[in-house]
Amino acid sequence: MGQDGLRVRSGAVIALRLFDIAYEIDLKRAEQLWASRSGGASARSRLIGTPPKAVSFGVPPLALELGPVTLEIGGQAMTAAAGVRLYDFGIATLTLRLPVQDLPWDDYTRLVNRMDAAVGPAAPPAIWDRLLAELAPLLREALDRPTAAPLQEDYLIALVDGFEEPLTAEMLLRRLDLIPLLSGEERPLSEGARGELLRHRFSYHPDDLAVITWDRAFILEPQRETDVADVLEMANAQLLEMRTYDEMLDEELPRMRDLVEAARRRTSLLASRRYARLARRLHTLVAEVSELTERVDNALQVTEDVYLARVYETAIDLFRVPNVSAAVDRKLAIIRETYTALHSEAAGGRAELLEIAILVLIAVEIILSLLRH
Numbered sequence: 001m002g003q004d005g006l007r008v009r010s011g012a013v014i015a016l017r018l019f020d021i022a023y024e025i026d027l028k029r030a031e032q033l034w035a036s037r038s039g040g041a042s043a044r045s046r047l048i049g050t051p052p053k054a055v056s057f058g059v060p061p062l063a064l065e066l067g068p069v070t071l072e073i074g075g076q077a078m079t080a081a082a083g084v085r086l087y088d089f090g091i092a093t094l095t096l097r098l099p100v101q102d103l104p105w106d107d108y109t110r111l112v113n114r115m116d117a118a119v120g121p122a123a124p125p126a127i128w129d130r131l132l133a134e135l136a137p138l139l140r141e142a143l144d145r146p147t148a149a150p151l152q153e154d155y156l157i158a159l160v161d162g163f164e165e166p167l168t169a170e171m172l173l174r175r176l177d178l179i180p181l182l183s184g185e186e187r188p189l190s191e192g193a194r195g196e197l198l199r200h201r202f203s204y205h206p207d208d209l210a211v212i213t214w215d216r217a218f219i220l221e222p223q224r225e226t227d228v229a230d231v232l233e234m235a236n237a238q239l240l241e242m243r244t245y246d247e248m249l250d251e252e253l254p255r256m257r258d259l260v261e262a263a264r265r266r267t268s269l270l271a272s273r274r275y276a277r278l279a280r281r282l283h284t285l286v287a288e289v290s291e292l293t294e295r296v297d298n299a300l301q302v303t304e305d306v307y308l309a310r311v312y313e314t315a316i317d318l319f320r321v322p323n324v325s326a327a328v329d330r331k332l333a334i335i336r337e338t339y340t341a342l343h344s345e346a347a348g349g350r351a352e353l354l355e356i357a358i359l360v361l362i363a364v365e366i367i368l369s370l371l372r373h
Contacts, residue, residue, distance in 0.1 A: 006099055006167075006176060008108045011160040013115045014229065015096045017128045018236055020244045021136075022090045023145035024292075027062045030086055030142035034064055037138050057234075058298045061093075061351065062086040074114040074311075082131055083214060086139075089296050090244075091237045094131050095125040110183045116184055116216075121154045151247065153240045156216045157229055157346075172220060173198075182213050182258040186243040200314050202228075203305040212315055228311055234300045235315035241296045245289055256282065256338060259342035282335050289332060293325070318363045 065081035079098040087093075095121055100108060140146070158181055167175070179189055182197045189197075201211040209220040210228045219228055225354055302313060316322065 007164045008103045008105060008107045008160050009164050010102075011100045011108070011158075011161045011162075013098045013100065013112050013258065014157040014159060015115055016060045016153075016155040016157070016233060016236065017094045017096070017119075017125075018155075018233075019092050019132060019147075019150040020090055020152075020240055021092045021132075021147055021150050022143035022299050023147075024090055025086050025088055025092075025139075025144075026142045026144070027059070027086060027088050031062055032144055042137045044117075045129075047153065058295070058301055061088075064135075066094075066135070069127065069131070071096065071098070071115075071118055071127065073098075075116045081173075084131070084135060085233070089237075089241055089292055089299065090144075090340050091240055091285045092132070092135070093237060094128055096127070105176055108158075108160075112156070112216075113184050116156050120156065121215075123131055125228050129323075151240060151244050153236050153243075154215065155232065156237050157232065158216070159229065160218075160220045161224055162220075162222050165205065167220075168206045169203040169220065172209060176231075178211060178218055179216060179285075180218055182211060184216070200318060200320055202307065202311050202314075210311060212318060213313070214318060227308060231300065231308055231312045232315050235312060235319055235321065236294050237314070238299060239319045239321045239324065242293070242321055242328060245293060245345045246324055246331070249289070249328060249335070251330060252285065256335065282338060286335050288333055289328070293328060298324075320343070346357055 063085045064083060066084060068079050071080050078098060080098045083095045083097070085093045085095070090307050098111070098115060100111065103111070117123060136146075163172075179194050179197055180186065183193075184188060195214055198211060200213070201209065203209050207220070208223050209218070211218045212232065217229075218264055221228065222329045
């Protein structure tokens with residue numbers, strides 16, 4: 001497919017790396033710490049192109065500017081703007097934004113792929129580790145139960161504000177080949193693979209376009225609104241948080257079985273107290289995870305904006321968030337059933353203790369009566 005010599009007038013390549021850094025982040029405290037220790041800019045994020053009553057964040061994340069960083073991309077030093085967005089449920093999204101001006105489309109595609117090779121999931125994580133290490137001491141007091149080895153997610157966004165000549169979405173799809181940009185592949189793809197990559201595409205106005213894949217997206221947005229990119233970031237954040245709960249419960253289930261077996265092997269009059277303690281621990285775990293998963297599910301509230309709702313729902317399905325969420329629900333159900341069984345055993349143990357106590361009292365009363373006579 002010919003590219004017709006089209007040039008990207010302005011745009012950016014945005015690399016995201018999401019980390020689950022804590023159980024919870026106090027955003028107000030984080031904002032205070034950031035202002036007092038770094039003096040850098042901060043802001044509470046909102047969707048700028050959408051009325052708040054239509055789509056809004058449950059708790060607006062905190063956006064912090066980290067300043068310029070130098071990247072080695074395709075053997076050339078380039079300057080990107082670094083930033084981070086903090087979500088109250090414990091996620092930090094680090095971003096590297098590489099601005100683009102007056103670049104032929106083929107060169108822009110190569111830049112996107114080189115950016116992915118330089119800072120994507122297959123690249124050494126040095127730049128991300130350095131940014132995270134610089135951020136951690138500034139925000140430590142705002143983190144509840146910091147994560148020692150945080151899980152991560154990556155995403156890459158190719159953003160175009162406009163071309164040298166006006167293009168509608170239909171014209172763009174006819175004149176430009178998005179496949180090398182969306183796939184990162186240099187070899188031609190089959191028609192089936194090409195169709196799959198272009199399947200999730202959306203337009204609201206004639207001159208805007210969003211094409212979403214599992215790990216990349218292309219966005220044409222002449223109005224320079226960031227709502228689609230923000231929604232994709234939120235979907236990635238929800239995926240990462242659900243993955244965290246899933247892995248946490250994977251570790252908890254074998255430990256729970258071992259504790260239950262250990263409690264059952266110890267037959268004593270105080271066994272019911274051990275059952276009760278273990279049941280309370282499991283109940284606390286279920287309550288905490290259920291509360292946080294509900295908060296994650298409500299992190300973005302979509303009511304009236306049909307376009308963003310379609311983008312968001314597609315991203316959620318494409319990133320397999322419902323599958324991971326269903327796995328979390330299944331594991332929580334197992335823990336709830338175990339809690340119920342332990343609670344019943346503890347109650348049964350207490351009833352046995354009460355019966356034994358009554359029998360002992362009766363025996364003592366009989367013995368005392370015989371001694372008196």
